[in-house]
Amino acid sequence: MSLRETVSVTCPSCRKAYDTSVWSTINTDTDPKAAEKLIAGELFDDGCPNCGKVHPLNYPMVFHDPEHLVMISYITDASEYRDKVDEIEKLFEDQPQVSPESGYRHRIVTTQNALREKAVIFYNGLDDRLVEMLKVIYSEQVLAQYQNVQFKDVFFLINPKGDWFMQFLADRPITIRVDKNVYEGLKKQMEKELALPQNEQFTIDMEWAYLKVNEKNKELEQQKIN
Numbered sequence: 001m002s003l004r005e006t007v008s009v010t011c012p013s014c015r016k017a018y019d020t021s022v023w024s025t026i027n028t029d030t031d032p033k034a035a036e037k038l039i040a041g042e043l044f045d046d047g048c049p050n051c052g053k054v055h056p057l058n059y060p061m062v063f064h065d066p067e068h069l070v071m072i073s074y075i076t077d078a079s080e081y082r083d084k085v086d087e088i089e090k091l092f093e094d095q096p097q098v099s100p101e102s103g104y105r106h107r108i109v110t111t112q113n114a115l116r117e118k119a120v121i122f123y124n125g126l127d128d129r130l131v132e133m134l135k136v137i138y139s140e141q142v143l144a145q146y147q148n149v150q151f152k153d154v155f156f157l158i159n160p161k162g163d164w165f166m167q168f169l170a171d172r173p174i175t176i177r178v179d180k181n182v183y184e185g186l187k188k189q190m191e192k193e194l195a196l197p198q199n200e201q202f203t204i205d206m207e208w209a210y211l212k213v214n215e216k217n218k219e220l221e222q223q224k225i226n
C-alpha cells in the first residue's frame with residue numbers, strides 16, 4: 001500500500017509557505033511513476049507554486065518493491081537507526097508476509113543517494129550484496145589508477161538503456177562502465193555465502209562488503225597454499 005501525506009513547506013527562494021504532498025511509502029506495484037522518479041533521482045525535487053523554482057525536499061520514507069520482496073527504509077536522522085530496527089522487527093510480527101522468513105529483504109539507509117541506489121539495484125532484480133562487493137572491487141582499481149583524486153563516495157547506476165555504471169564522487173567525478181560479467185562471476189564465486197540466511201542484515205554497504213571480499217580473498221589464498 002502507498003501512502004501520501006500533505007506537508008507545509010517554505011520555499012527557500014521566495015520564502016512563501018505552501019502545501020505539497022510527500023510519500024511516506026512508495027509501492028512499486030501501485031506507484032510505478034513515483035518509483036521511476038526515485039530511480040531517476042527526481043523524487044525529492046519539488047516545484048514552488050508561487051515562484052516556480054524547483055528545490056529539494058528531505059523526508060523519511062519507505063520504498064516497497066513487492067515483486068522483488070524488498071523494503072528499503074530511508075531515515076533522515078542516523079540516530080533513529082535503532083528505533084527503525086525495532087519498528088521493522090515489530091512489522092515482522094504484525095505482517096509475517098514481509099518477514100525474512102517469507103523471503104523479504106529489509107534495508108535501512110541514511111542518505112537519499114543510498115535510497116536511490118538501493119531502489120535501482122532491487123528494481124532491476126539485482127542483489128545489493130553483490131553490487132556493494134563490486135563497488136569495493138572497482139574502487140580499489142580506480143583508487144590505484146587515480147592516486148591524486150580525493151574520492152568522497154561511489155554509487156552504482158543503471159542508465160535508461162540498461163548499461164551499468166559506477167559513479168565516483170570526487171573533486172573530479174569519474175564514471176566508469178561496469179562489466180555485467182564481473183557481477184555474474186562474483187555471483188558464482190559467492191554462491192555459498194549468499195545462500196546463508198538473511199536475517200538482521202539491515203545495513204548492506206561498502207564496509208560490510210569490504211569484510212566479505214577480504215574473507216573470500218583469504219579463503220582463496222588458503223586454498224592455493226593447501
Ligand SMILES: [Zn+2]
Nearest residue numbers: 011014048051
Ligand atoms: Zn518560491
